[in-house]
Amino acid sequence: MGSGVARSAVVVGGGVGGLATGLALQRAGWDVQVRERAPVIEAAGTGLVLWPNALRCLRSLGLLGEVRDRSTELRESRLLLPDGRTLSRAGVATPDEGGALGVLRPDLVELLAAALAPGTLRLGAPVADPCDLDADLVVGADGLRSVVRTTLWPSAQPVARGSTVWRAVLPRREGPPGRTPGLAETWGRGVRFGVVPVGVGSTYVYAVAPAGDRPTEQPGPLPEWFERWHAPVPAVLESLAPDRWLRHDVHDLRPGGTPLHRGRYALVGDAGHAMEPNLGQGACLALEDAVVLAHCVTAGASVETALEAYDAARRRRVAGLSRRSRQVGLMASRTRPALTRVRDAGMRLTPDWCTRLALRQAVDWRPPAVADLSRPGSR
Numbered sequence: 001m002g003s004g005v006a007r008s009a010v011v012v013g014g015g016v017g018g019l020a021t022g023l024a025l026q027r028a029g030w031d032v033q034v035r036e037r038a039p040v041i042e043a044a045g046t047g048l049v050l051w052p053n054a055l056r057c058l059r060s061l062g063l064l065g066e067v068r069d070r071s072t073e074l075r076e077s078r079l080l081l082p083d084g085r086t087l088s089r090a091g092v093a094t095p096d097e098g099g100a101l102g103v104l105r106p107d108l109v110e111l112l113a114a115a116l117a118p119g120t121l122r123l124g125a126p127v128a129d130p131c132d133l134d135a136d137l138v139v140g141a142d143g144l145r146s147v148v149r150t151t152l153w154p155s156a157q158p159v160a161r162g163s164t165v166w167r168a169v170l171p172r173r174e175g176p177p178g179r180t181p182g183l184a185e186t187w188g189r190g191v192r193f194g195v196v197p198v199g200v201g202s203t204y205v206y207a208v209a210p211a212g213d214r215p216t217e218q219p220g221p222l223p224e225w226f227e228r229w230h231a232p233v234p235a236v237l238e239s240l241a242p243d244r245w246l247r248h249d250v251h252d253l254r255p256g257g258t259p260l261h262r263g264r265y266a267l268v269g270d271a272g273h274a275m276e277p278n279l280g281q282g283a284c285l286a287l288e289d290a291v292v293l294a295h296c297v298t299a300g301a302s303v304e305t306a307l308e309a310y311d312a313a314r315r316r317r318v319a320g321l322s323r324r325s326r327q328v329g330l331m332a333s334r335t336r337p338a339l340t341r342v343r344d345a346g347m348r349l350t351p352d353w354c355t356r357l358a359l360r361q362a363v364d365w366r367p368p369a370v371a372d373l374s375r376p377g378s379r
């Protein structure tokens, strides 16, 4: 480590991004405090897909095995039409690395938190003003409505993207019958439905619809949007009481519009680059941020220089994926029959290798070669 590098860090926020960053910095020899405003680690929550780019980060942090033990391996990604026909499919597994993982978010958060040294995570510890924090490095990992970001860049505000997502988790015996080889998403006219096996024996389902003409408190997706859709969509909707769904209006930050550092402050995860969830990459990119940030601050001569390198390493990648996610959202939310027919025909004509190529651009990312943070004092 360069002699000029300071060593105390406060991470604001104990979600996936904050916990992973705290862990990576700690493994790199920093004295770390992670401050989370919630009084307890949330035990409820939905599912996440962790793509191979995220799995390589978890390997760097020495946690891949434990996360894998609590996940379902997903070997294929399919896009379907409401009548069940396949629009496109892409294998996501490689012989060396296996597939993506479907995980329950609370499991991932618990494993990351447990890997921190005792006393690192302060629960019930909201940060009101990041300028008050006494540390050499302050990391804003406080999500979409980040207080760190709004203190540094008050104009960088979330933008409503015009759609609503409902998410639920159900035991797999209540879910789709038989073996599911991977994740499946079905596109109708402006509405979508996804089914993902997650954890050990759970199924994560989600529905997306335009936000505009729905009652703002609509507790669950309306079954009539998915009438006559292929199995198991109608049955899943029927089986779930409205209070089993989590509702979420989709927002993002303008792609590339927020610098990821200023002075001793850095942003990771949704605080710096919240994006529409259409690629399922937000948490994966937060894990990438964590590993790259720890790498930069151990390699750089000063915190500020190191954070410049961090920003340079991350900004183009996250902005590119955020733009792509917006494009997918626009395509998927088309409601006019003629436009959806053209969209579906175009997708059916797209060879599977093109779909695979587009996916690979997101998931082929690798952590810096020297980023082994798998044990305390790794660096």
Ligand SMILES: Cc1cc2nc3c(=O)[nH]c(=O)nc-3n(C[C@H](O)[C@H](O)[C@H](O)COP(=O)(O)OP(=O)(O)OC[C@H]3O[C@@H](n4cnc5c(N)ncnc54)[C@H](O)[C@@H]3O)c2cc1C
Pocket (backbone or CB within 6 Å): 012, 013, 014, 015, 016, 017, 018, 035, 036, 037, 038, 047, 048, 049, 050, 125, 126, 127, 128, 141, 142, 143, 144, 145, 146, 147, 165, 167, 248, 268, 269, 270, 271, 277, 279, 280, 281, 282, 283, 284, 285, 286
């Ligand atoms: C519908 C949907 C589906 C998604 N699916 C996927 C997927 O399949 N795969 C994927 O990789 N990503 C997915 N994402 C994105 C992913 O959920 C987010 O990108 C990721 O959770 C961001 O993590 P984070 O730690 O940056 O922020 P958050 O998870 O928002 O964590 C921020 C933390 O900071 C705390 N906090 C906030 N303010 C303060 C404060 N002032 N002081 C202290 N603590 C504070 C909060 O309590 C919270 O715990 C999805 C998102 C949505 C909405």
